[in-house]
Amino acid sequence: MDPVGIMRDKGQNLGVGLTKNTTTVADVARQANVSPITVSRVIRGVGPVSEETRERVLKAIKQIGYVPNHIAGALASARSDLVGVVLPSVSNIVFADVLRGLHDGLTEGLRAVVSISDYSLETEERLVRSLLALRPAAVVLTGCEHTDSTVAMLSRAGIMVVEIMDTDGAALDVAIGMSSRRAGEESAIHLLQRGYRQFGYVGHDASPRDFRAWRRRTSFLATIRSAGATFLGEEIVHERSSVPAGRRALKQLLEAHPDVEVVYFSNDDMAIGGVFHCQAEGLSSERPLGIFGFNGLDIGQAMPKPLSTILTHRYEIGLRTGRAIVTAIEGGDVEKSTDVGFKLIEGATA
Amino acid sequence: MDPVGIMRDKGQNLGVGLTKNTTTVADVARQANVSPITVSRVIRGVGPVSEETRERVLKAIKQIGYVPNHIAGALASARSDLVGVVLPSVSNIVFADVLRGLHDGLTEGLRAVVSISDYSLETEERLVRSLLALRPAAVVLTGCEHTDSTVAMLSRAGIMVVEIMDTDGAALDVAIGMSSRRAGEESAIHLLQRGYRQFGYVGHDASPRDFRAWRRRTSFLATIRSAGATFLGEEIVHERSSVPAGRRALKQLLEAHPDVEVVYFSNDDMAIGGVFHCQAEGLSSERPLGIFGFNGLDIGQAMPKPLSTILTHRYEIGLRTGRAIVTAIEGGDVEKSTDVGFKLIEGATA
DNA sequence: TTGAAAGCGCTAACAT
DNA sequence: ATGTTAGCGCTTTCAA
Numbered sequence: 001m002d003p004v005g006i007m008r009d010k011g012q013n014l015g016v017g018l019t020k021n022t023t024t025v026a027d028v029a030r031q032a033n034v035s036p037i038t039v040s041r042v043i044r045g046v047g048p049v050s051e052e053t054r055e056r057v058l059k060a061i062k063q064i065g066y067v068p069n070h071i072a073g074a075l076a077s078a079r080s081d082l083v084g085v086v087l088p089s090v091s092n093i094v095f096a097d098v099l100r101g102l103h104d105g106l107t108e109g110l111r112a113v114v115s116i117s118d119y120s121l122e123t124e125e126r127l128v129r130s131l132l133a134l135r136p137a138a139v140v141l142t143g144c145e146h147t148d149s150t151v152a153m154l155s156r157a158g159i160m161v162v163e164i165m166d167t168d169g170a171a172l173d174v175a176i177g178m179s180s181r182r183a184g185e186e187s188a189i190h191l192l193q194r195g196y197r198q199f200g201y202v203g204h205d206a207s208p209r210d211f212r213a214w215r216r217r218t219s220f221l222a223t224i225r226s227a228g229a230t231f232l233g234e235e236i237v238h239e240r241s242s243v244p245a246g247r248r249a250l251k252q253l254l255e256a257h258p259d260v261e262v263v264y265f266s267n268d269d270m271a272i273g274g275v276f277h278c279q280a281e282g283l284s285s286e287r288p289l290g291i292f293g294f295n296g297l298d299i300g301q302a303m304p305k306p307l308s309t310i311l312t313h314r315y316e317i318g319l320r321t322g323r324a325i326v327t328a329i330e331g332g333d334v335e336k337s338t339d340v341g342f343k344l345i346e347g348a349t350a
Numbered sequence: 351m352d353p354v355g356i357m358r359d360k361g362q363n364l365g366v367g368l369t370k371n372t373t374t375v376a377d378v379a380r381q382a383n384v385s386p387i388t389v390s391r392v393i394r395g396v397g398p399v400s401e402e403t404r405e406r407v408l409k410a411i412k413q414i415g416y417v418p419n420h421i422a423g424a425l426a427s428a429r430s431d432l433v434g435v436v437l438p439s440v441s442n443i444v445f446a447d448v449l450r451g452l453h454d455g456l457t458e459g460l461r462a463v464v465s466i467s468d469y470s471l472e473t474e475e476r477l478v479r480s481l482l483a484l485r486p487a488a489v490v491l492t493g494c495e496h497t498d499s500t501v502a503m504l505s506r507a508g509i510m511v512v513e514i515m516d517t518d519g520a521a522l523d524v525a526i527g528m529s530s531r532r533a534g535e536e537s538a539i540h541l542l543q544r545g546y547r548q549f550g551y552v553g554h555d556a557s558p559r560d561f562r563a564w565r566r567r568t569s570f571l572a573t574i575r576s577a578g579a580t581f582l583g584e585e586i587v588h589e590r591s592s593v594p595a596g597r598r599a600l601k602q603l604l605e606a607h608p609d610v611e612v613v614y615f616s617n618d619d620m621a622i623g624g625v626f627h628c629q630a631e632g633l634s635s636e637r638p639l640g641i642f643g644f645n646g647l648d649i650g651q652a653m654p655k656p657l658s659t660i661l662t663h664r665y666e667i668g669l670r671t672g673r674a675i676v677t678a679i680e681g682g683d684v685e686k687s688t689d690v691g692f693k694l695i696e697g698a699t700a
Numbered sequence: 701t702t703g704a705a706a707g708c709g710c711t712a713a714c715a716t
Numbered sequence: 717a718t719g720t721t722a723g724c725g726c727t728t729t730c731a732a
Contacts, residue, residue, distance in 0.1 A: 096443070100440055114463075157417070246652075276652050
């Protein structure tokens, strides 16, 4: 209930030589009886500094509680320790995994500035424009679809761009991910091999567009059709993917198309909702409806009947992205495109 | 397979007036026949600028594809548009929700720099030290436990600090969250009212420490004990919380203490694992074991028997945090402590 | 091994 | 309404 004064004592006394409480390299230098540049060298650990002065400077830093200003450093050196990251969502555990991997992969004091595009390319463009103002060391985007302006801005900026998750398109610079097309295809082939002939699909449509889910659906459908199987119909919920949405959608689908033998879901969240619908309706025994997901979330594998799905390597994508950025900054070469693959989990639901 | 040259044409030609491909306000100014400061005023939308010059400047910006440099701006104005955020984890959907809320709450071009402490106060200290080098507009920390050094650094920096999730402790500056203590207590009261007398607990211990889960457990135990109920025992997995971990842990607990009537779980992930264990063992009918969670994840509510749990307002915590930061930056007053509360969901598992 | 000078790109303060 | 001047705090370059 107490209103509180923020930014107390910023000490920005711009008057006549009054105290500013922001200590600088100059303060440290004075304390240690060296020049500012020597302090800078000690902090960055570059250049020749005698052990004796080094210790003197370090002591001075401790004494006056100096905290380096990377903003000033970045301006002077034209080198940034920020990595701009645009993810379509963080609520989806998939991108949370990517982010965790990215953090583990980024070293050398690199830090991620995370923005969320909500699956909109226009939002992505806005976010990239704004991120570029930070002159980041690299930019990480999700997927290979971007507006022309986004591409133009990035190419003019001349910084490293990593497109993650998706290796189906032509990489702007570096791509690290997997092929959605092949994932859809392999899912279809597996289900065909299991003898299914009557297919259904349950999908979501996140805000504007989840391109990768759509590409999986497209190649899945193409594969079952070219095998002569029947696609009975689909139910698409116009909201972000979730367990409850999957449950509702499967109910809808089964009402419209009671004869489906197996349903391909846009991802595990949706598929788990499907499993719950079957459990709730007691469908499991009298009518073994096949359910197939995508991602291989651990929750799906912890269910009494583990979910049949495709395991994706989200953490690894993030990790490799971080490492690729570090490598590039250190002057190393980075693969143009890295496919981390995926793994089909047979499970017990299809 | 193509090694690719990153940072191509950085254009850092430091020679005699050769082309640098970084355009600056000066370039725009030249193009528009005004002074740099006028360009700056147009970009920031402050100060008096005639409509005519404004348009001329805007046109020039478009023409030469100028991208502002916020790093330089931040240095000159001693104002940053970065908000440092330290979360214990992002894999946990709870913090992903917080992050989403935070993004929605932050406006005015404020951007989050996210770091992950992995539930370690020492890591948090390191991350805060490193974040302060960016001179952020505010720092968001999780929980009210911090090392002394962390507290000292932050107070010296004199910037806004928001401690989220937890309002049990004394806020350093601003706290937005809920009371873990009361959550544990209310869970216990509810289960006692339902007639349960033989209690068990299944918990996790994330890396070093999940303080809030532990506080829930402590107040839960205190409450059932003071009501004269029996605490039969507990099973703690020494890993981060997850559905599979919950499933395994419940199995263990029931083997050691076959007489428990109801189990309080450290959170919904663990509790859902418990439900899956019961389903897999066919325990649901022959022996209706009570299961109670924490968080109110939508997956728990989409299960055939919705999980009994406490709904927390993660998104709102993030949203309010973002808004509080914006308010403070704009000079407004912010509540010292905001309790967003929680809501008990009766569900069908306890 | 150390330092002096210059400037990164922008904006606050003070003119005009 | 616009411009001039003088830095922000650091690091580069070049000299000692």
